[in-house]
Each structure stands twice: as C-alpha cells, then as structure tokens.
Amino acid sequence: MADNEERALSRRDLLRAGVGLGAGVAAAGPLASLLDGVPAGAATVPRSKPSGTLNVWIHAEPPSQLALGQIFKAYMKKNPKVNIKVLAIPYAQFEAKVLTAFVGGNPPDLVKIGGWDFASYASKGLFAPVDPAAMGYRSEAAFKSAFAPGSLASLKWGSKFYGTPIDYENLILLYRRDHFREVGLNPDRPPTTWPELQAAAQKLTIHKSNGQLKRAGLQPLFGVPIWDLLQFNSVLAGLGGSILSNNQKAGNLSSSKGVAAMTYYADLFAKHKVGSPQFQNLTLFPWGQMAKGDVSMTITGLFAVPLTASKTLKFGDQLDVAKIQQWNNGKKEVAAYTWGWAVSQHSSNKDTAFNLLRYINERSNADLLMGTVYTVVPVTNWQAWWRQPPQSAGNKGALITADQIKYSAYGPVIPQWANMAQQLSNNIVAACNGQKTPAQACADFDGAMQSILAGP
Amino acid sequence: VSVGQIAVGPAAGAVSSRRPRRGDLKRAQRRWGIAFSTPVVLYFALFWLFPLVLAIYYSFTNYDLVQAPQWVGLQNYRNLFSNPAFWQSVRVSLLYTVGTVVPTLVIALALAVPLAKPGRFNGTMRILMFIPTIVPLVGAAFLWQVIYSPNGLANTVIGWFGFAPVSWLQNPNVALWSIVIMVVWKTLGIFVLIFLAGLQTIPGNVYEAARIDGAGTARVFVRITLPLLRRTLLFVLVIAIIGAMQSFVPAYLLTGGGPSGATTVLPVFLYENAFSYTLMGYASAISVVLFVALGGFSWFLFRVLREKKED
Numbered sequence: 001m002a003d004n005e006e007r008a009l010s011r012r013d014l015l016r017a018g019v020g021l022g023a024g025v026a027a028a029g030p031l032a033s034l035l036d037g038v039p040a041g042a043a044t045v046p047r048s049k050p051s052g053t054l055n056v057w058i059h060a061e062p063p064s065q066l067a068l069g070q071i072f073k074a075y076m077k078k079n080p081k082v083n084i085k086v087l088a089i090p091y092a093q094f095e096a097k098v099l100t101a102f103v104g105g106n107p108p109d110l111v112k113i114g115g116w117d118f119a120s121y122a123s124k125g126l127f128a129p130v131d132p133a134a135m136g137y138r139s140e141a142a143f144k145s146a147f148a149p150g151s152l153a154s155l156k157w158g159s160k161f162y163g164t165p166i167d168y169e170n171l172i173l174l175y176r177r178d179h180f181r182e183v184g185l186n187p188d189r190p191p192t193t194w195p196e197l198q199a200a201a202q203k204l205t206i207h208k209s210n211g212q213l214k215r216a217g218l219q220p221l222f223g224v225p226i227w228d229l230l231q232f233n234s235v236l237a238g239l240g241g242s243i244l245s246n247n248q249k250a251g252n253l254s255s256s257k258g259v260a261a262m263t264y265y266a267d268l269f270a271k272h273k274v275g276s277p278q279f280q281n282l283t284l285f286p287w288g289q290m291a292k293g294d295v296s297m298t299i300t301g302l303f304a305v306p307l308t309a310s311k312t313l314k315f316g317d318q319l320d321v322a323k324i325q326q327w328n329n330g331k332k333e334v335a336a337y338t339w340g341w342a343v344s345q346h347s348s349n350k351d352t353a354f355n356l357l358r359y360i361n362e363r364s365n366a367d368l369l370m371g372t373v374y375t376v377v378p379v380t381n382w383q384a385w386w387r388q389p390p391q392s393a394g395n396k397g398a399l400i401t402a403d404q405i406k407y408s409a410y411g412p413v414i415p416q417w418a419n420m421a422q423q424l425s426n427n428i429v430a431a432c433n434g435q436k437t438p439a440q441a442c443a444d445f446d447g448a449m450q451s452i453l454a455g456p
Numbered sequence: 457v458s459v460g461q462i463a464v465g466p467a468a469g470a471v472s473s474r475r476p477r478r479g480d481l482k483r484a485q486r487r488w489g490i491a492f493s494t495p496v497v498l499y500f501a502l503f504w505l506f507p508l509v510l511a512i513y514y515s516f517t518n519y520d521l522v523q524a525p526q527w528v529g530l531q532n533y534r535n536l537f538s539n540p541a542f543w544q545s546v547r548v549s550l551l552y553t554v555g556t557v558v559p560t561l562v563i564a565l566a567l568a569v570p571l572a573k574p575g576r577f578n579g580t581m582r583i584l585m586f587i588p589t590i591v592p593l594v595g596a597a598f599l600w601q602v603i604y605s606p607n608g609l610a611n612t613v614i615g616w617f618g619f620a621p622v623s624w625l626q627n628p629n630v631a632l633w634s635i636v637i638m639v640v641w642k643t644l645g646i647f648v649l650i651f652l653a654g655l656q657t658i659p660g661n662v663y664e665a666a667r668i669d670g671a672g673t674a675r676v677f678v679r680i681t682l683p684l685l686r687r688t689l690l691f692v693l694v695i696a697i698i699g700a701m702q703s704f705v706p707a708y709l710l711t712g713g714g715p716s717g718a719t720t721v722l723p724v725f726l727y728e729n730a731f732s733y734t735l736m737g738y739a740s741a742i743s744v745v746l747f748v749a750l751g752g753f754s755w756f757l758f759r760v761l762r763e764k765k766e767d
Contacts (some may be wrong), residue, residue: 096731103521103734120734124522210620223626223714277715278623281606419733423541430716433628444540451535 048134050352051081055108057098060088063373071365075356082352102126102344109347110356112166115154115338115410116226116417122157123415127342129160134354146361150408151378155340157413163340164357166369168376169301170336170404171234172397173197173322174287174308179204179215179296190322194235194264197297197325201274204296216275218268219286219295223277225421228428229411230335231299236261237333237409238326243424244412249453251446254439262438266431277429290319299324301337302374305397321397323404336408338378376401416452423448508747514740521734532741542742544717545725548632552707552721553700555636560643561692567644568651569681582652589645597709600638601625604710610634625711628718635706635719642706643699647692654688655681694757698750722746 058068065088072084087108089097095117101107102121113121121127132143140161144152147165155163177187183203191197201217208214221227233243241257244250252258268274281289286298287308298304305321313319324334341360343353359365366377367385376382376398383402386395412420423445431441515532517525536542567585571578588596603609604624611621624634658681666676682689704723707713713720713728720728722742730739 099731099734124520124734126522208620212620223712278626280623280626282601282625283605416733419729419735422728422732426714426716429714430628433716435628435716448539448541451539 048351048355049081050079050355052349052352053083053085054110054349054353054356055085055087056110056112056356057087057089057101057108058112059091059094061091061373064369064375067369067372067375068360071360071368072356075359078359079352079355082356084356105346107344107346109349109353110341110343112339112341114226115163115165115340116413116421118155118162118340118342119157119413119417120415121342122160122162126345127162128345128347128350129162130164130343131350131354134351135358136355137358146380148378148380148382148402148405150336150406151338153408154338154410154413155342163342164361165338165340166360166375166377167303167339168336168378168401168405169303169338170334170401170408171230171299171301171324172400172404173297173324174290174300174304175297175320175322176290176293176295176313176318177316177320178318179293187320190320191325192323193328194238194325195328198264198268198272198274201268201297202272205272205274207273213273213276213279215293216279216289216295218297218299219275219279219289220299221286222280222429222432223425225418225425226337228425229421230337232261232265232424232428233409233411234299234324234333234335235265237335238330240331242412243420244414244449244453248412248414251449251453253442254446258442259439262428262431262442265428266434266438266441269432270434277432302376302397302401305395306374321400323400332407333409334404334407336405336410338410370398374398378405414453419452420449423452511740511743511747514737515744517737517740519736519740521736525737528737532738533745535738536741536745541717541720542725545720545722548718548720549701549722551632552636552703552719553697555633556639556643556700556703557693557696559636560640560647560696561689563640564644564647564692565651565685565689568648568655569677571648572652572655582648585648586645588642589649591642593642593705594709596638596642597706600634601710604634626715628715631711631715631719635710638710639700639703639706643696647696650692651685651688654685658684690757690760694754698754701746701750 056072058065065086069086072086076082076084095114098107098111098113103124103126107126118127122129130140130143132138132140135143137143137146143161148168151165151168152161155161155165173190175187175190180187180190180200185200185203191200197218204215204217205213206215220231229243236243236258239257239261241255241261242252243258245252253262269276275295279289279294280286281294284292286295287300287304289295290298291308291313305315305319309315309319326332341357343350343357347353361377361379363379363382363385366379366382369375369377370382370385374395383399386398386402414420427436427441427445427448430436430444431438436444514525516527516529518528518531519525571582571585591599606621606623610624614622622630625631662680662684663676666680671679702723703721704727707719707721707724708727711719713724723746726739726742726746729735729742
C-alpha cells in the first residue's frame with residue numbers, strides 16, 4: 001500500500017528540507033510566481049512603494065519563527081527601505097498581550113492571531129479591512145480567488161475580510177497502526193464513520209483491574225476551548241446541527257441535534273470510557289501520550305503529525321492519519337480553524353503592511369512554510385507542492401487536509417467567541433466527566449449564552 | 457527639635473529680634489504637615505481612590521476598553537446575580553478560602569507554639585518552614601504542576617500506601633483541593649512567623665504562674681496562650697481571608713480555572729471577563745461586589761476585635 005511506504009518526517013527532516021527548499025525558492029521563486037503564484041485578476045504592481053518600519057507580532061514557536069524570519073529577510077532584501085521588527089510572544093501570554101496592546105492604542109502594524117478572535121477585534125474597529133489595492137489585487141474578487149475556497153470564512157466580519165489565513169488546520173484522525181494490529185483491527189481501514197470510531201475506540205481501550213484507564217482508545221485534547229469546540233463541532237455539524245441559532249442570537253444545543261451530538265460525544269468518555277478528560281497529561285498532550293503508547297487515537301490537526309512522529313514512532317508503520325469521521329448519510333462537514341494575519345487599524349504604515357501580507361502569501365513562501373514547519377498557508381492550489389516528488393511521498397496528512405478544506409466548518413464567528421467557547425468547553429468537559437447529563441450540559445450552555453449574547 | 461523649629465530655621469537670622477509666636481508655629485507646622493502628607497494623599501488618591509471610583513463608575517456601564525463606556529445602570533449587577541457561573545465561582549471561592557485559611561492557621565499555630573520555646577533545632581526549623589514562603593509563587597506553581605503530574609511525587613507517595621493514581625489537576629472533585637494543598641504549603645511559613653512574634657509578646661511569668669498553679673500543657677494553651685494571642689489570631693484571620701478571597705495566581709497557573717470551572721475562584725472569573733472577553737463593565741461589577749463583601753467582612757472582624765479590647 002502507498003500508505004505504508006510513507007516515511008516518517010521528523011522536524012529535523014523538515015528543517016533540512018526547508019534549507020534546500022529555501023535555496024530553491026530563491027532561484028525558482030520568480031518563475032514559480034509566473035506559473036502559479038499570481039492569481040487571476042491580480043495586479044503585479046503595488047499601490048505604493050513599500051517603506052518604513054513594520055512591527056510584526058507572532059506567537060513564539062522557534063521553527064515557525066525561523067521560517068517566517070527567512071521570508072521577512074527576503075522581503076527586506078527586495079524592499080531595502082522596509083525594516084521589519086518581529087516580536088515573538090510566548091503563547092501563554094500572547095492573547096492578553098495582543099489585546100492590551102490593541103485596546104491600549106499601541107498595537108503592532110501586523111499581527112498573526114487566531115481566526116476565532118477576528119470578529120472580536122474587527123467589531124471593535126481594531127483591525128483594518130483588507131485593502132486589495134494595497135496588496136496588489138485588482139479587486140476583492142481577485143483577493144478572494146487567491147485563497148482556497150473555505151479558508152477565509154472565519155476572517156470575515158460583516159461584509160469585509162480582515163486578514164489572510166495562515167496555519168490553517170482541519171481535523172484529522174491520528175492513530176497508532178500497531179495498536180490497531182494488536183487488537184485485530186485493520187490499520188489500512190481506519191474508522192470512517194462516528195459509530196465505527198466508537199467501536200474501534202472501545203476495542204483499543206485497555207483498563208486496569210481497578211477500572212482506571214491504562215490505554216485510551218480515543219483521547220482528544222480536553223479543556224482547551226478551541227479544541228473542545230472543534231472536536232464537538234465535527235460531530236454536531238455532521239448531524240446538521242449548530243452551536244448557535246441561525247441568527248446567532250441564542251444557544252442551539254438544546255435542539256434534538258445538539259443533544260444527540262452531545263450524547264454521542266459525552267457517552268464516548270462518560271459511558272464507554274474510551275478516554276477521559278482526567279486521563280489527559282498536561283505536559284505531553286494527547287500526541288505525546290500517543291507517542292508514549294498511552295493513547296491509540298486522537299482527533300487533531302496536521303501540526304500534531306510531526307510532533308508525534310518525531311518522537312519514537314515511524315509514520316506509516318506505527319502511526320497514520322485518516323480523514324475525520326462522518327455520519328452515515330450525514331452532512332459532510334469538517335471542523336476547521338485558521339490563524340490569520342491582520343493589519344492594525346491604527347497602523348501608520350498600512351500599505352506596506354498589506355504589501356508584506358501579499359508577499360507572505362506568494363506561492364513560494366507558502367510552500368516554504370508548508371515544507372519546513374507544516375504551516376498551511378491555504379493559497380489557491382496550495383497542495384500542489386505536496387503532489388510533486390519527493391515530498392509527495394512524505395505527507396498523507398497534508399493531502400487529507402487539502403481534500404477536506406472545502407468542507408470547513410468554523411463554528412460561530414461572533415465577537416463573544418472567547419466567552420462562548422469557554423462555556424462550551426466547560427459543559428463538554430463536565431458531560432464527558434459524567435458530572436452533567438448531555439441534555440443538562442446542552443441546557444446549561446444555552447442558558448449561559450442568553451446573557452452572553454444579550455450583553456449588558 | 458520640632459518640625460516647626462526646623463521650618464523657621466532658615467529665616468531665623470531675619471527675625472532673630474522677636475520670638476516666634478504661637479500662631480506662626482502652628483502655621484508652619486500646618487505647612488510642613490501638608491508638605492509631608494501630600495505625597496501620601498496623592499498616592500492614595502491616584503492609585504486607590506481614583507481606580508476605585510472609576511471601577512464603581514464602570515460597573516454601571518458597558519465598556520470594552522475601546523469604545524466609550526455606555527451607561528447601563530444596574531444591568532451588569534442584574535446579569536451578575538442571575539449568572540450561575542458567578543454563583544459557582546462564589547462557591548468555589550468560599551470553599552477555597554475555608555480550605556486554605558483553616559488548615560493554615562491550625563497548622564501554623566500548632567507549629568509556632570513549640571517553635572517559640574528554646575530548642576536546639578528550632579532556629580533551623582523556622583528557616584526550613586520559611587523556605588516555601590520565599591519561593592516565587594509562579595515557580596511554586598510550576599513545581600507543584602510537576603508534583604501533580606501523572607508520574608509525579610504526589611502519585612508516588614499515595615502509591616506507597618496502596619492508593620491508585622489520582623488526576624490531581626484534571627479531576628473536578630480533586631482539583632480545588634490540590635490547589636489548596638499547594639497554597640497551605642506556600643503560606644504556612646509566614647503565618648508561623650507571625651504567630652511566633654505574637655507568642656513572644658506573652659510574658660513568661662504568666663506561664664510560670666500557671667504552672668505553679670498546676671495547669672497542664674493543654675490547659676495553659678487553652679486558658680493562656682489562645683486568649684493572649686487573640687489579637688494576633690484575629691489579625692492573621694483577616695489577612696488570610698482577604699488574601700484567599702483575592703488569590704489568583706495558584707488557580708490561574710495550575711488549572712486555569714478548570715476543569716469545567718471547578719477551580720474558577722472569583723479573581724479568575726473576574727480576569728476572564730475583563731481580559732479574555734473585554735467585558736470591563738461586567739468585570740468592574742464583580743470587583744465592586746468583591747470589594748464590598750471583603751470590606752464588610754473586615755469591618756465586622758475589626759469591630760469584634762475592638763469590642764473584645766474594650767471588654
């Protein structure tokens with residue numbers, strides 16, 4: 001099977017590949033942009049000559065910083081009058097620091113921030129709407145066509161786009177092939193439906209004599225609002241349900257579909273005990289636990305593949321990825337998220353910031369980020385790079401992510417997202433812990449949303 | 457040398473022919489009094505009174521730090537008192553306060569009484585007991601995260617006694633008590649020190665007289681030590697309760713308020729609303745409620761203290 005031939009890609013492999021790629025990009029960049037880097041309808045000359053200083057804030061993650069650093073350096077070489085100052089903020093402090101800087105009137109010119117936060121910032125007038133002309137596009141339609149369908153949805157507020165996507169992820173199933181073999185499951189036929197996932201998880205789970213979990217058949221990342229939302233929303237959206245009502249003015253989990261989704265999801269852990277929020281290891285996370293052998297399957301994103309594979313597991317032999325499960329005859333939806341680049345409304349150098357954004361989204365740079373640090377920049381046809389040898393043999397996860405992108409379901413895009421996601425996370429974890437019945441968790445969430453969405 | 461004499465000093469040569477009048481002295485004293493107290497008054501007004509008044513004002517507004525505050529009257533308070541998450545947070549805070557204050561005071565007193573007596577190792581013991589207090593709180597929180605990890609010290613220790621491993625920070629029934637244990641460990645030293653200071657103010661001859669009268673150790677503790685330590689005890693009780701109700705770092709760093717809000721003490725609830733959801737008006741209402749509750753409680757305790765003193 002082709003799947004079995006896939007090689008493990010460690011971060012070191014990727015970085016090594018990136019160095020080569022970087023050199024290749026330098027030589028082939030102009031040609032590549034002529035071939036497929038310039039989307040239809042795009043102008044090639046920016047509105048104004050880039051100049052001045054740009055303060056760029058990102059969250060600290062050394063491999064990504066390195067790759068982005070290469071891109072910024074190349075941009076400054078191309079535009080000698082531009083000076084880019086990068087501030088990498090530790091993730092734990094990132095959101096609070098960015099928020100206080102923006103509301104305090106001292107924001108960076110450009111920031112890389114979670115797509116889920118865009119509505120909150122845009123609704124307060126803190127982000128500048130995308131300026132297609134400053135980016136060198138002839139129109140907003142040309143700007144839209146530069147990105148994969150479905151990748152801009154969470155960066156839109158009202159009728160305007162407020163950024164460009166980076167670090168796009170949709171959910172995939174990461175699983176241990178050796179565990180599958182051990183319990184008599186075919187590792188080449190991973191579960192494709194939610195009921196199959198439950199059956200496989202039950203088979204893979206091992207309990208100790210005292211009833212405690214020894215190995216979790218399925219262990220998602222619990223207690224992190226964005227992840228609880230994504231995982232649950234995959235189940236819910238497939239049933240045709242939604243977290244909020246259509247007009248986004250009320251919680252919608254007490255609907256029959258909401259309760260059905262919560263019942264399925266909570267029962268996996270509270271009733272069938274295939275994993276548990278209490279089994280979570282805060283330092284290893286599910287992918288670390290999987291590398292250790294304590295977890296057989298987890299629902300995660302592409303980023304977790306190298307994190308798991310780089311430890312002790314060989315991709316294709318002990319580790320594999322599969323498409324996220326669906327309901328039989330259900331709606332094809334895959335929960336997704338993206339980070340995005342946004343330009344501050346208060347930036348005194350917006351044109352240059354947008355120009356840099358355009359540069360980051362050039363195909364050669366998107367390929368560099370994908371090739372070195374698995375960071376998906378979903379420009380149109382971004383997966384083409386992965387379809388070329390030698391990297392075509394290297395990552396099934398990237399191609400699954402690419403195939404699923406058109407089914408992206410981001411969940412509600414509302415200014416109160418953080419509050420909503422926290423309430424959802426609390427109720428999901430409570431239901432999965434057996435502290436609340438699924439129906440109670442749904443009712444409590446809807447109740448909390450009443451005051452959150454109504455506001456003072 | 458009084459302040460007034462210093463004040464008139466530089467001009468002394470010019471007015472040496474007449475004695476400073478009583479009124480001049482008073483005026484000079486007043487001037488120096490104002491000069492000395494102004495920085496304190498300014499500090500108090502700028503950093504205490506102004507933020508307090510502002511917080512009270514914001515609590516009646518819808519304010520997101522960006523747009524100008526909009527007056528909403530009592531709506532934030534109505535929302536707050538009808539929010540189950542707030543009452544859950546109040547419950548967690550009360551449990552946390554009782555859970556940290558009671559054992560800390562009991563253990564600190566139990567340790568301070570023998571340590572107050574002369575002993576070969578008492579000095580060393582006092583130092584050892586004080587070490588957790590000087591460890592930075594953030595460092596301590598990370599240390600305890602390691603202790604509470606699945607293969608950490610906590611599970612190793614209970615394993616010696618035949619108990620199964622516990623999810624210390626992820627089990628909603630256990631997480632709060634895990635934080636309480638860490639906080640008791642962290643704050644014990646400072647309370648032992650305060651009790652030691654209090655115990656050393658009790659005259660030795662009182663104990664001698666009691667012993668001559670045939671009182672045993674327990675009787676001496678109940679009839680002499682405790683009553684004479686009453687003011688220290690009340691002081692410690694007030695600062696311990698206020699400290700516990702305002703405690704933010706341990707819960708924020710160890711569990712982030714989770715799992716499912718099981719460790720969301722009021723300051724974490726307030727922080728989430730202020731800095732995660734930018735509901736500054738709502739967060740101000742929480743802070744005003746917390747301020748009033750703690751202010752009322754402190755007033756009550758100090759009133760008790762004063763009444764006992766008058767007795």
